[in-house]
Amino acid sequence: MKVYNWQLNREMDYKYQEIHPQKQVTWVFDTNKCIACQTCTMACKNAWTSGKGQEYMFWNNVESKPWGFYPLGWDVKLLEKLGPQPWNGDKYAGKTIFEGAQYGEEILGYAPDEKDYSHPNLGEDEVNQQVKEKEYITIPHQPWMFYLQRICNHCSYPACLGACPRKAIYKRKEDGIVLIDQKRCRGYQECVRACPYKKSMFRTNTGKSEKCISCFPAVEQGKQTQCVQNCIGKIRLFGFKNNWNEPKGDNPIDYLVHIKKIALPLYPQFGTQPNVYYIPPIHVPEAFNRQLFGPGAKNAVEQYKKAYEDPDLTGLLMLFGSTDQIISSFKVEGDINNGYCAGYDDKGNELIKVPMKEPIIIREEYDEQRNVRRFNVT
Ligand code: SF4
Ligand code: SF4
Numbered sequence: 001m002k003v004y005n006w007q008l009n010r011e012m013d014y015k016y017q018e019i020h021p022q023k024q025v026t027w028v029f030d031t032n033k034c035i036a037c038q039t040c041t042m043a044c045k046n047a048w049t050s051g052k053g054q055e056y057m058f059w060n061n062v063e064s065k066p067w068g069f070y071p072l073g074w075d076v077k078l079l080e081k082l083g084p085q086p087w088n089g090d091k092y093a094g095k096t097i098f099e100g101a102q103y104g105e106e107i108l109g110y111a112p113d114e115k116d117y118s119h120p121n122l123g124e125d126e127v128n129q130q131v132k133e134k135e136y137i138t139i140p141h142q143p144w145m146f147y148l149q150r151i152c153n154h155c156s157y158p159a160c161l162g163a164c165p166r167k168a169i170y171k172r173k174e175d176g177i178v179l180i181d182q183k184r185c186r187g188y189q190e191c192v193r194a195c196p197y198k199k200s201m202f203r204t205n206t207g208k209s210e211k212c213i214s215c216f217p218a219v220e221q222g223k224q225t226q227c228v229q230n231c232i233g234k235i236r237l238f239g240f241k242n243n244w245n246e247p248k249g250d251n252p253i254d255y256l257v258h259i260k261k262i263a264l265p266l267y268p269q270f271g272t273q274p275n276v277y278y279i280p281p282i283h284v285p286e287a288f289n290r291q292l293f294g295p296g297a298k299n300a301v302e303q304y305k306k307a308y309e310d311p312d313l314t315g316l317l318m319l320f321g322s323t324d325q326i327i328s329s330f331k332v333e334g335d336i337n338n339g340y341c342a343g344y345d346d347k348g349n350e351l352i353k354v355p356m357k358e359p360i361i362i363r364e365e366y367d368e369q370r371n372v373r374r375f376n377v378t
Contacts, residue, residue: 003157006244007268007294008092013099014271015106015162021176025154025214026241026253027228028263030279030320032304033235034147036062036125043230044151048213053205056117059212060151060227066288067123068148071116074198075267079291081108085269087295096271097159097196107163107194146281148292149235151227152199152212153266153274154178160211163194175240176275177214185209196270222326222345234321239328241275250329252316252343253277260313262303264293279304308336315341315356323352332356 002011003018044060061070069075078097079085085094097108127143137143158178161169168184169191171177180191180200187207191200200211215225223229224238239253247254256263256277263277280289280297282305289297307313315332318341327343334340334356342353366373
C-alpha cells in the first residue's frame with residue numbers, strides 16, 4: 001500500500017494502510033550534551049530487563065560513533081545492503097527497506113549473530129581516525145567521535161510490525177507506542193530481522209521477542225520514561241508530537257522537530273518514520289551527519305549554534321531534564337539574560353519554571369549570619 005512519509009517528503013510502500021495515532025510518543029536527544037555515563041542504560045535495564053534470558057538485552061544503549069555498534073555493525077550492514085541513498089533536495093530518491101526488499105523477502109533486513117551482541121561497549125570513545133605517533137592535536141582537530149543514544153523509535157511505519165507473521169505486534173492508537181503481545185508471539189524472530197535499528201530482541205528462555213515498551217505504565221500517569229527521568233546530562237526530552245502538517249507552536253516536541261527543525265530522525269532513509277529525534281553533533285563532518293540524520297543536518301547544526309539568539313529555543317533547551325512530568329506546552333517570559341521558561345501539563349498547570357541563564361552566586365568571604373569566615377583552601 002502507498003503511505004505518506006513526511007521525513008522522506010514522498011509516498012512509499014508499506015504493508016498496511018496509513019493510520020495516525022491520536023498522539024505520538026516522541027523523544028528528543030541532544031547529542032551534544034551526552035557524557036556517555038550510561039545511567040539511562042542502567043535505569044532501563046533495572047526497570048525492565050534484569051530477568052533470566054535478558055542478560056544481553058539493552059533496550060536503551062549509548063554507543064560512540066563512528067565505531068560503536070550494538071549489535072555489531074547494525075547500521076553499516078544494512079546501509080550496505082540498501083545501496084546508494086541519494087536525496088533530491090529534501091526528497092528521498094533512493095529505496096527504503098520496504099522498497100529495497102530482495103526476491104523472497106518482504107522487508108530488507110538481516111539477522112544478527114549471537115556474537116554480534118557480545119560487546120556492547122565496542123568502539124567506546126574511539127575517534128574516527130588513528131592519531132599517529134608524534135602527531136599533535138590542532139584546533140579545530142580532525143579526530144572526532146560522538147555519543148549516539150539509542151532506543152526503539154516507536155516508528156510510525158514499524159518494520160517489526162510489518163514483518164510479524166503472527167500479527168503479534170501492534171501500535172497503540174492512543175499514543176503510538178509499539179508493543180509485542182507476548183501471548184501471540186511465537187518467537188519466529190521476523191521482527192528482529194526486519195527492525196533496521198535492531199531494537200527488537202529475542203529471549204531464549206521464553207521463546208518470544210521483546211522490546212522497549214516506552215515505560216507505558218509511567219507514560220499513562222503523565223510521567224516521562226525512565227531513560228529520560230534518569231539522564232545525568234539532561235540531554236533528553238519526552239513528549240507527544242502532533243502530525244507533521246499540524247504542529248503546535250507551544251508544544252516543545254513540535255517546536256523542535258517541525259518548526260525549528262533542529263531535531264532530526266536517525267536514518268530516515270530506512271523509511272520507518274522513527275519517532276526519536278536527534279539534535280546532531282556540531283563538531284562532526286557534515287557528510288557524516290547527513291548520512292545519519294538526512295539533508296536537514298546542516299541547518300540543524302547552524303540553528304543550534306546560534307540558539308542563544310532565540311529566547312524560545314534557549315528556554316526550551318533549559319527545560320530538558322527539568323521535571324519527571326510530561327511537558328505538553330511551554331512559554332518563555334522575558335529575555336535571555338533575565339527570563340524564564342515555564343513548562344505546563346496537558347491541563348495547563350505549571351509543572352516547572354527554569355531561569356534562562358543559570359544564576360551565579362558568589363559567597364562573601366565573611367558570613368554575617370553564621371559569624372564564620374570561609375577560606376579558600378585550594
Ligand atoms: S525501532 Fe524497530 S522495534 Fe522499534 S518500532 Fe521501529 S521497527 Fe519496531
Ligand atoms: S544518562 Fe544521559 S548523559 Fe548519561 S549516557 Fe544516557 S543520555 Fe548520555
